[in-house]
Amino acid sequence: MKTPVPDYLQHVLTVCHDNDQGALADYIPELAAVDPNKFALALTTVDGTIYSTGDDETEFTMQSMSKPFAYALALQHLGIPAVLEKVGVEPSGEAFNQISLDKETNLPKNPMINSGAIITHSLIPVQKGISRAECLRRFLSELAGRQLEFDKQVYKSEVKTAFRNLSIGYMLRTVGVLDSDPVEIVNGYIKQCAIKVTVKDLANICSVLANGGVQAKTGKQLLERDVVRQVLSVMMTCGMYDAAGDWLTTVGIPAKSGVSGGIIGVLPGQVGIVVFSPKIDEHGHSVRGVDIFERLSRDMGLHLMEGTPSAQTILQSRYTAGKNNDIVVYELRGVLQFTESEMLLRILQDEPDAQTRIVIDLTNLTLIHDVGARMLFEGVKRLQANGHKVVVIDSEGVLGEEQVKGNKRVVVTEELERYLEKFS
Numbered sequence: 001m002k003t004p005v006p007d008y009l010q011h012v013l014t015v016c017h018d019n020d021q022g023a024l025a026d027y028i029p030e031l032a033a034v035d036p037n038k039f040a041l042a043l044t045t046v047d048g049t050i051y052s053t054g055d056d057e058t059e060f061t062m063q064s065m066s067k068p069f070a071y072a073l074a075l076q077h078l079g080i081p082a083v084l085e086k087v088g089v090e091p092s093g094e095a096f097n098q099i100s101l102d103k104e105t106n107l108p109k110n111p112m113i114n115s116g117a118i119i120t121h122s123l124i125p126v127q128k129g130i131s132r133a134e135c136l137r138r139f140l141s142e143l144a145g146r147q148l149e150f151d152k153q154v155y156k157s158e159v160k161t162a163f164r165n166l167s168i169g170y171m172l173r174t175v176g177v178l179d180s181d182p183v184e185i186v187n188g189y190i191k192q193c194a195i196k197v198t199v200k201d202l203a204n205i206c207s208v209l210a211n212g213g214v215q216a217k218t219g220k221q222l223l224e225r226d227v228v229r230q231v232l233s234v235m236m237t238c239g240m241y242d243a244a245g246d247w248l249t250t251v252g253i254p255a256k257s258g259v260s261g262g263i264i265g266v267l268p269g270q271v272g273i274v275v276f277s278p279k280i281d282e283h284g285h286s287v288r289g290v291d292i293f294e295r296l297s298r299d300m301g302l303h304l305m306e307g308t309p310s311a312q313t314i315l316q317s318r319y320t321a322g323k324n325n326d327i328v329v330y331e332l333r334g335v336l337q338f339t340e341s342e343m344l345l346r347i348l349q350d351e352p353d354a355q356t357r358i359v360i361d362l363t364n365l366t367l368i369h370d371v372g373a374r375m376l377f378e379g380v381k382r383l384q385a386n387g388h389k390v391v392v393i394d395s396e397g398v399l400g401e402e403q404v405k406g407n408k409r410v411v412v413t414e415e416l417e418r419y420l421e422k423f424s
């Protein structure tokens with residue numbers, strides 16, 4: 001059996017192929033010279049699997065799709081509060097290259113519009129002799145799993161005509177938000193925009209965001225969880241510029257577009273989607289890209305506000321074991337977040353107050369959120385207070401080190417069957 005996912009993606013590409021609207025981003029001369037017919041789509045799952053179709057080997061520049069990652073790098077090194085002192089998180093409702101600042105704070109409204117992205121570029125920590133754009137290129141190469149390069153032609157072409165971005169740079173310097181040379185920073189920002197990728201590279205990069213900052217193939221935590229949350233939140237509210245509201249209601253996936261014709265979208269815990277088609281609309285978004293995202297969101301039920309239905313039950317089974325049938329075993333399954341923990345504690349509260357041995361088996365859980373672990377151990381404490389002996393079986397190591405802290409005494413790493421044998 002061959003999975004039908006590639007066929008489905010190919011079908012979507014074919015259906016959207018005829019949409020010929022939009023125009024190339026001719027304010028960057030080199031982008032006006034690209035082949036307008038290129039069309040590619042890639043989808044990645046959280047385990048790092050990539051499906052791609054169409055012109056998936058064609059390289060194009062990241063342009064504004066580099067902005068979330070420059071922001072991530074700044075957040076990771078400086079921390080969220082320090083970055084918030086330089087750039088806000090409010091949607092601007094204005095075009096991406098608007099020469100404006102927030103009226104009250106005098107800061108750029110958010111890191112996705114050019115003024116915010118130029119400041120964010122200046123926050124990338126420079127290492128000895130390595131430019132900020134180069135730092136970002138190295139970081140993105142690690143996320144992509146291969147060495148990415150700059151498109152020198154596109155870079156030179158944009159630098160020559162960067163009057164608008166330069167005026168934004170000078171404005172930021174004038175009001176004192178930017179404290180270094182505006183020309184150097186704007187040029188660096190333009191260089192970051194000229195990092196070359198294919199849809200497959202972007203899919204690899206997005207898979208890390210979708211997977212809470214962990215690169216599935218290496219198991220490395222490349223981005224902190226709170227950084228991923230901050231980046232995706234800003235992508236959701238500001239990533240699609242002055243079309244953000246329309247995008248949120250129709251597509252409902254945190255996303256970022258680039259004037260080269262790419263759009264990346266990341267649904268946390270589920271998928272990353274990347275489209276490339278160079279003709280863009282008046283907001284700077286790929287026309288066929290928007291079309292595809294709307295279709296995929298609808299067909300695949302990916303709208304964030306639809307929510308993931310929580311498991312109907314967290315309890316796989318409850319039974320008694322032991323020589324005298326005096327051990328009560330609770331086998332759990334699925335994911336333990338707030339909703340499921342609440343459900344579990346409600347079930348456990350019906351356990352009559354007695355001197356029973358209670359065994360809670362976590363083996364079939366796929367994930368325990370911190371709140372799930374806290375609630376579980378709070379439940380354990382209360383059961384103990386009622387006179388029960390409680391044991392939590394974690395033979396698969398689902399609980400993280402931090403989550404077990406202070407509760408090691410009740411956690412057993414033996415398999416359930418082996419543990420129960422002692423009492424038979």
Ligand code: GLU
Pocket residue numbers: 062063064065096097114158165190193257258259260284
């Ligand atoms: N380098 C482009 C600019 O600054 C990026 C714009 C975009 O992709 O939205 O104008």
